[in-house]
Amino acid sequence: xxxxxxxxxxxxxxxxxxxxxxxxxxxxxxxxxxxxxxxxxxxxxxxxxxxxxxxxxxxxxxxxxxxxxxxxxxxxxxxxxxxxxxxxxxxxxxxxxxxxxxxxxxxxxxxxxxxxxxxxxxxxxxxxxxxxxxxxxxxxxxxxxxxxxxxxxxxxxxxxxxxxxxxxxxxxxxxxxxxxxxxxxxxxxxxxxxxxxxxxxxxxxxxxxxxxxxxxxxxxxxxxxxxxxxxxxxxxxxxxxxxxxxxxxxxxxxxxxxxxxxxxxxxxxxxxxxxxxxxxxxxxxxxxxxxxxxxxxxxxxxxxxxxxxxxxxxxxxxxxxxxxxxxxxxxxxxxxxxxxxxxxxxxxxxxxxxx
Amino acid sequence: xxxxxxxxxxxxxxxxxxxxxxxxxxxxxxxxxxxxxxxxxxxxxxxxxxxxxxxxxxxxxxxxxxxxxxxxxxxxxxxxxxxxxxxxxxxxxxxxxxxxxxxxxxxxxxxxxxxxxxxxxxxxxxxxxxxxxxxxxxxxxxxxxxxxxxxxxxxxxxxxxxxxxxxxxxxxxxxxxxxxxxxxxxxxxxxxxxxxxxxxxxxxxxxxxxxxxxxxxxxxxxxx
Amino acid sequence: xxxxxxxxxxxxxxxxxxxxxxxxxxxxxxxxxxxxxxxxxxxxxxxxxxxxxxxxxxxxxxxxxxxxxxxxxxxxxxxxxxxxxxxxxxxxxxxxxxxxxxxxxxxxxxxxxxxxxxxxxxxxxxxxxxxxxxxxxxxxxxxxxxxxxxxxxxxxxxxxxxxxxxxxxxxxxxxxxxxxxxxxxxxxxxxxxxxxxxxxxxxxxxxxxxxxxxxxxxxxxxxxxxxxxxxxxxxxxxxxxxxxxxxxxxxxxxxxxxxxxxxxxxxxxxxxxxxxxxxxxxxxxxxxxxxxxxxxxxxxxxxxxxxxx
Numbered sequence: 001x002x003x004x005x006x007x008x009x010x011x012x013x014x015x016x017x018x019x020x021x022x023x024x025x026x027x028x029x030x031x032x033x034x035x036x037x038x039x040x041x042x043x044x045x046x047x048x049x050x051x052x053x054x055x056x057x058x059x060x061x062x063x064x065x066x067x068x069x070x071x072x073x074x075x076x077x078x079x080x081x082x083x084x085x086x087x088x089x090x091x092x093x094x095x096x097x098x099x100x101x102x103x104x105x106x107x108x109x110x111x112x113x114x115x116x117x118x119x120x121x122x123x124x125x126x127x128x129x130x131x132x133x134x135x136x137x138x139x140x141x142x143x144x145x146x147x148x149x150x151x152x153x154x155x156x157x158x159x160x161x162x163x164x165x166x167x168x169x170x171x172x173x174x175x176x177x178x179x180x181x182x183x184x185x186x187x188x189x190x191x192x193x194x195x196x197x198x199x200x201x202x203x204x205x206x207x208x209x210x211x212x213x214x215x216x217x218x219x220x221x222x223x224x225x226x227x228x229x230x231x232x233x234x235x236x237x238x239x240x241x242x243x244x245x246x247x248x249x250x251x252x253x254x255x256x257x258x259x260x261x262x263x264x265x266x267x268x269x270x271x272x273x274x275x276x277x278x279x280x281x282x283x284x285x286x287x288x289x290x291x292x293x294x295x296x297x298x299x300x301x302x303x304x305x306x307x308x309x310x311x312x313x314x315x316x317x318x319x320x321x322x323x324x325x326x327x328x329x330x331x332x333x334x335x336x337x338x339x340x341x342x343x344x345x346x347x348x349x350x351x352x353x354x355x
Numbered sequence: 356x357x358x359x360x361x362x363x364x365x366x367x368x369x370x371x372x373x374x375x376x377x378x379x380x381x382x383x384x385x386x387x388x389x390x391x392x393x394x395x396x397x398x399x400x401x402x403x404x405x406x407x408x409x410x411x412x413x414x415x416x417x418x419x420x421x422x423x424x425x426x427x428x429x430x431x432x433x434x435x436x437x438x439x440x441x442x443x444x445x446x447x448x449x450x451x452x453x454x455x456x457x458x459x460x461x462x463x464x465x466x467x468x469x470x471x472x473x474x475x476x477x478x479x480x481x482x483x484x485x486x487x488x489x490x491x492x493x494x495x496x497x498x499x500x501x502x503x504x505x506x507x508x509x510x511x512x513x514x515x516x517x518x519x520x521x522x523x524x525x526x527x528x529x530x531x532x533x534x535x536x537x538x539x540x541x542x543x544x545x546x547x548x549x550x551x552x553x554x555x556x557x558x559x560x561x562x563x564x565x566x567x568x569x570x571x572x573x574x575x576x577x578x579x
Numbered sequence: 580x581x582x583x584x585x586x587x588x589x590x591x592x593x594x595x596x597x598x599x600x601x602x603x604x605x606x607x608x609x610x611x612x613x614x615x616x617x618x619x620x621x622x623x624x625x626x627x628x629x630x631x632x633x634x635x636x637x638x639x640x641x642x643x644x645x646x647x648x649x650x651x652x653x654x655x656x657x658x659x660x661x662x663x664x665x666x667x668x669x670x671x672x673x674x675x676x677x678x679x680x681x682x683x684x685x686x687x688x689x690x691x692x693x694x695x696x697x698x699x700x701x702x703x704x705x706x707x708x709x710x711x712x713x714x715x716x717x718x719x720x721x722x723x724x725x726x727x728x729x730x731x732x733x734x735x736x737x738x739x740x741x742x743x744x745x746x747x748x749x750x751x752x753x754x755x756x757x758x759x760x761x762x763x764x765x766x767x768x769x770x771x772x773x774x775x776x777x778x779x780x781x782x783x784x785x786x787x788x789x790x791x792x793x794x795x796x797x798x799x800x801x802x803x804x805x806x807x808x809x810x811x812x813x814x815x816x817x818x819x820x821x822x823x824x825x826x827x828x829x830x831x832x833x834x835x836x837x838x839x840x841x842x843x844x845x846x847x848x849x850x851x852x853x854x855x856x857x858x859x860x861x862x863x864x865x866x867x868x869x870x871x872x873x874x875x876x877x878x879x880x881x882x883x884x885x886x887x888x
Contacts, residue, residue, distance in 0.1 A: 048477045074480040081481040087474045091496045100492075101482030150482045425815045442816040443767060443800045525800050525811075526772075543698055544775040 001026075001186035003045070003058050003154065007066075010044060010051040010210075012037050017044075017051075017210040025203035027180050027187045029196070029218070032207035033233060038190040039084070041207070042156045045188070046081050047074035058154060080152030080185075084159045086143040088131045094142055095127040101150025111151040112183055120178050121145045137168045141175060148183060155179070157189045161196050170267040173199050194222070194234060195353045198274050206230050223320075237279035237312075237322035244271045244352070254352065259318035262294040263350035274353040279312065279324035281349035285342045286333060295345040297321070301337050304330070311335075317343055356552050360537075364556055367534040370445065371513035374452035375460075375506050382457055382509075383502065386464035387494070408458040412518025419450060419523050447524035448531050455516050456509035463508060467501020468494065504568045511564035515557065660862030661688040663708055665699040667715035667849065668804040669740065669778065669823045673882040674713070677875050685869075687862050695804035697775035703728055703854060710857040711867060713849065715740075715805075716777035720850040730853040730860075733867055737876075738849035739885035741824040742781055742839040745812050747832065752818060754836035757789040757843070760798075760819065769800045769811035769820035777847075778805035782821040785844035809833065823847075825883040848887075 003023040010017040017037040030038050043049035045056060047063065050071070056064040058079070063072045080101075089097050098118070102110060118124050121141040126134060134142065140160065147155060160176065161169045177200065180187060191197050197204055197218060204221050206214045214226045219241075222234045244265075246253040252265035256275055266273065283293070299317035306312075311330045313323040321343055325335075335341065356364075388394075389401060407415045423430035423441040433439040441447050471494055479489045495502065517535040524531040526540055534557050541550035666674055671693045678689040692699065692707075696714040700723055703709050712729070714720045717736065723729050744760065746752050752764060760768060773779035779801065786792040802808040805822050812820035813832040820833075827835045851870060853863045869875055876886050 043477075046477075046481050048480070073485070074477070075483050075485050077481075078483075079481060081478060083474060083478060085474065087472070087478040089475060089479070089493060100479065100484075103483065146482070420814075420816075440766075440816075443811075525802060527800055540772070540774070543695075543701060545701060545704075 001059060001154065003186070003188070004056065005041075005045070006055040006057075007053050008041075008044065008051060008055075009053040010037070010040060010049070012040055012210060015210040017041060019207075019212050021205060021212055021215055023188065023203070023205070025186075025201070025217075026184075027189065027201045028203045028205060029201035030188065030190045030205045030207055031194070031197050031233070032192060034192050037210040038192075038207055039158055042081065042158055042188070042190055045154075046079050046156060047072060047077050048081075078151070078153045080147035080150055080155040082143045082147050082155070082157045082160060084162060086139050088134075088139055088143055088146070090131050092131070093127075094123070094129050094131060094134070097131060097142060098127070098146050098149055101146060103151070110149065112148055114149060117145050117148050117183075120182055121175055136164060137171060140164070140172055144175065144179065148179065148185070152185065155185050155187045157187060159191055159193075160189060161193065162191070167267055169196075174268070176200055194276075195351075198222070198239075198353045206233065208233065237324070238275070238277035238282075238320065240275045240319050242273050242275040242352075244273060251347065252352065254350070257319040259297055261297075261345065261350055262347050263352050264348055266352045276351040276353060277321065277345060277349065279322045281345060282315075282321065282323035283344040284313065284323055284325055284329075284333060284335065285344055287342065291344065293344040294347050295343075295350070297343045297345070299341055299343045301335055301339050301341060304335060304337060315341070315343055356556075357549075360549065360553060362529075363532050363534060363537050363553070366445075366532065367514060368560075370448050370533070371452055371510050374449050374456060374513045375510045377449065378453050378457045378460055378509060379506065382460035382505070383464055383495070385457075386461045387468050387490070389461070390465050390468035404461050405458055407455050407519075412455060412516070413522055415454060416451060416519030416522025419447075419454060419519060423447070423450065423523065442523055443525050443527060443531070445524070445531055448520055448533060451519040451523050452513035452516050455519050456512040459512055460502075460505040460509040463505025464498065464502045467498035467505070470501070471497045500571050500574065504571045507564050507568040507571070511561050511568070514560055514564070659686045659688065660859045661690065662710040662857075662859050662862050662866055663690050663692065664711045664713060664866070665692045665694075665703060665707070665709040666711075666713035667696045667699070667777065668693050668806045669715055669826055670713060670849070671806065672829050673825070673879050673884065677870065677878050680874070680878075681866065681869055685865065687866070689866065693806075695771060695776040697772075697777070698804070706856075708856075708858070709854045710859050710863040711851060711853055713851040713870075714777070715847070715849055716780065717848055717850055718780075719777065720852060723854075724852075728855055730855050730857075733864060734850055734852040735867070735871060736848045736850040737871060737887060738879055739887050740847040740849070740883075741841065741885065742778075742785060742821060742844050742847070743824045743827050743835045744819055744821055744837040744839070745809070745827045745830075745833040746819050746836045747812060747815055748834050750818070750834075750836075752836060754819065756837070757786060757791055757839075759837070760786075761791060761794045765818045766798065767800050767817040767819075768795065768798050769802055769808040769817045771805040771808050771822075772801040772803070773799070774801070776804055778808070778821075778823060781845055781847055785821075785839055788843060788845075828883045849884075 001024070005019050005021050005023065008017060008019040015037070017040055019041070030041060032038060040049060044051055044054060051066065053066050054064045055066070062070065063077055064070070089100065092100065098114070118127065121144060123138065123141050123145055126138055126142065161172060164172060179185065180200070189196070189200055201218050203216065204218045205212055206221060208229055214221050214230050219239065221230065222239045225234050240256045242254040242256040244252045245255050247265045247269070250265050252263050254261045254263055254273065254275055261275065263275070297317040299315040299321060301313060302316050303314040304311055305314070306327065309327060310324050311327055313325060313335065315321040315323060323343060385400070385404060389397065420442065421427050425431060425434045425440070425442070430441055433441060441450060475497070476489050476493055479493045484492065515535055516533070517539065520533060521536055526532055526536040534553055538550045538553045538557070541547070541553070664674070674691060678691070682688060692709070696716060696719045699712065700714070700719040703712060703723060704726065712720065712723065720729065720734065724731060744754050746754065754760065770782050771779035773783040783792060786795055800811060800817055802811055805826055808820045809822050809826045809830055811817045813830060819836065824835070824838065827833060851867060853860065853867060857863045876888065880886055
């Protein structure tokens with residue numbers, strides 16, 4: 001699937017949205033702080049909004065070309081949309097909601113069969129209910145199913161997990177990954193939560209104040225932010241793939257490239273995770289004295305980068321690990337490149353994201 | 356109540372009902388257009404639609420008389436080309452009732468349309484519904500209570516219409532005699548008892564209509 | 580003559596009123612005058628004031644004139660009466676002209692209420708403040724007389740009228756007899772409401788006598804009063820109308836297609852009388868007398884009414 005977004009220019013309240021990107025991945029996250037114009041972008045792609053300048057092409061079909069005053073009306077675009085407030089039709093039953101987008105002519109015209117979709121999203125018992133009787137998670141799944149049953153060629157999701165609490169988020173993510181894997185529909189997710197981006201997306205577009213700051217595979221962008229702005233948003237210095245080898249009494253043992261860490265076990269029983277450690281949470285020590293910290297990693301200093309009052313220390317602890325310490329601390333410990341140190345990371349500071 | 360009086364009640368009721376049906380498509384279209392964002396000329400249309408509510412009914416009747424009379428812009432065309440007369444026939448009653456009750460329907464329906472979440476309409480479009488389908492499957496059902504309340508108000512207004520009706524339809528026995536016209540005439544010629552009987556029927560009908568309209572609106576507020 | 584009498588009367592009233600004021604003012608204003616004298620005696624320069632008792636005198640004079648003027652105004656109002664005449668719609672133009680002349684010479688003011696005689700009778704029954712009732716048929720007057728609302732002594736019927744069939748001035752229709760009204764070309768006929776209004780009652784009576792009423796009744800458009808029937812024909816919304824000859828006479832937009840012969844229709848008679856509850860009986864009777872006079876008669880004849888003196 002290829003989605004071309006060229007010459008996009010849309011003035012919003014305090015800034016203008018401007019883009020020139022090609023979206024290719026299976027699942028792409030549009031990532032940025034709230035109010036960056038992400039919802040407006042989705043509206044634009046779906047044809048719900050007009051821009052003074054835009055060229056939008058999905059695969060081989062031009063949807064919007066302002067230069068030629070051409071715009072395919074929304075209902076002919078074949079783009080599914082799950083908005084943040086889900087917009088389930090309150091006057092219709094769940095079943096009627098689901099069937100709303102289905103084209104007449106039975107199963108022939110549909111990409112996915114009705115039964116298949118409700119089976120994957122586990123909403124069979126809900127079909128006869130009214131929309132207002134559903135819980136938050138159930139509504140989310142119904143909204144997703146409804147969009148899928150309209151046989152879209154692209155699915156737009158606006159902050160799909162934002163309004164859910166942590167346990168519910170963990171429950172919904174597998175459904176989204178199922179949609180990605182079973183139905184193979186390209187998805188464009190808008191989010192301001194990096195765990196969501198990590199969990200769902202292959203590719204990511206970082207959008208801040210209406211401007212694209214960086215695009216690329218998720219890990220690349222988070223690990224190698226192109227600018228301080230992106231880094232600030234990504235908010236994570238150390239991001240590595242890991243595997244949970246053991247989970248016991250709420251604590252999990254995670255292996256990253258040979259190093260072993262103790263972290264809080266994630267809610268779901270996944271084994272493959274991303275390990276996120278913020279630089280501020282890494283403490284450096286000269287010797288390996290006993291302390292309450294469970295994670296004591298021997299490491300070697302690879303580089304020191306002053307950043308104002310702080311120094312960014314790049315370590316090799318069996319995997320690249322970043323620490324942020326103050327300049328006086330750096331001087332006091334006489335940190336130098338090539339020197340061995342012990343990195344201490346408190347267990348609760350290690351953030352595991354299922355992948 | 357004599358048979359003649361019941362016939363007058365029946366005539367008034369069915370012409371009022373017919374006028375409510377006749378104004379429904381125009382009223383909904385106008386209400387929906389006015390519920391939309393701004394468009395050029397919107398304030399003028401808004402004011403025109405509200406005029407029959409505010410102007411003296413006989414003034415509105417006079418305008419209709421001039422327009423639809425045989426020498427009028429519309430009436431002349433109808434009479435000369437189609438041999439079709441409006442003034443002094445039951446069609447004039449229908450015209451007067453429609454014009455006078457339209458603003459009430461438009462007001463209620465407009466408020467109802469404005470309360471429909473536009474996001475729902477947008478999502479319906481992404482699901483493949485064109486404009487008309489969205490209107491009839493999403494907008495109207497969600498605005499239904501307000502629309503029905505408006506229709507009932509319009510019906511009640513039509514039942515009681517006098518000023519414009521007497522201007523364009525006169526009070527021709529058996530052809531254009533409505534409840535209110537007959538009450539007026541009965542008082543004129545001293546038949547007070549007949550007038551009071553018809554007055555009683557009017558009160559009952561109006562009470563029932565307004566009560567039902569309020570009931571619907573109350574139910575709507577409860578489910579929100 | 581009455582007019583000369585009223586001219587003389589006023590100055591005499593003025594003189595009387597002035598002398599009355601002269602007597603009243605000191606009585607009314609004595610306490611105030613006393614207070615003023617008391618005040619002034621206690622102040623320096625009081626001697627001057629006492630000496631110029633002239634100021635007080637002038638003050639008294641001013642107040643005298645003011646009270647005078649007030650009394651005069653009231654008296655003058657009582658002298659010039661305002662009478663309210665409830666009259667049939669067909670009398671509109673003729674009565675207005677008659678009243679204009681009368682007001683100039685008598686000093687009285689005439690206000691009119693023109694409507695269908697049935698409406699007016701109803702209003703008088705409900706207590707409307709009429710001084711004179713001028714009906715287009717005897718039945719309405721009889722009705723009020725039975726209820727004791729009319730001063731029978733003043734009742735007089737002087738005027739008659741004729742019925743005509745009118746069509747629009749440019750109409751090609753030919754009505755040569757009552758029967759022609761049954762033609763298909765005549766789709767609607769405007770009449771003052773035959774249930775109540777005299778003009779309509781006369782018309783129905785005429786057509787009933789010709790045994791045409793059942794055939795013509797479905798075409799009838801009843802109107803509020805005879806002038807409304809005339810207006811309906813003028814507007815072109817009906818093909819024909821039956822009105823008084825006098826109504827047809829004042830309109831340029833209609834023409835008389837057929838005049839109903841006197842023998843075919845019932846006799847049309849316009850009784851006039853004073854309403855018993857009138858607040859201006861003298862003035863009302865005076866006007867009624869004038870309506871019976873030659874001058875008034877000439878005006879009525881000018882408009883086409885038939886005089887039956």
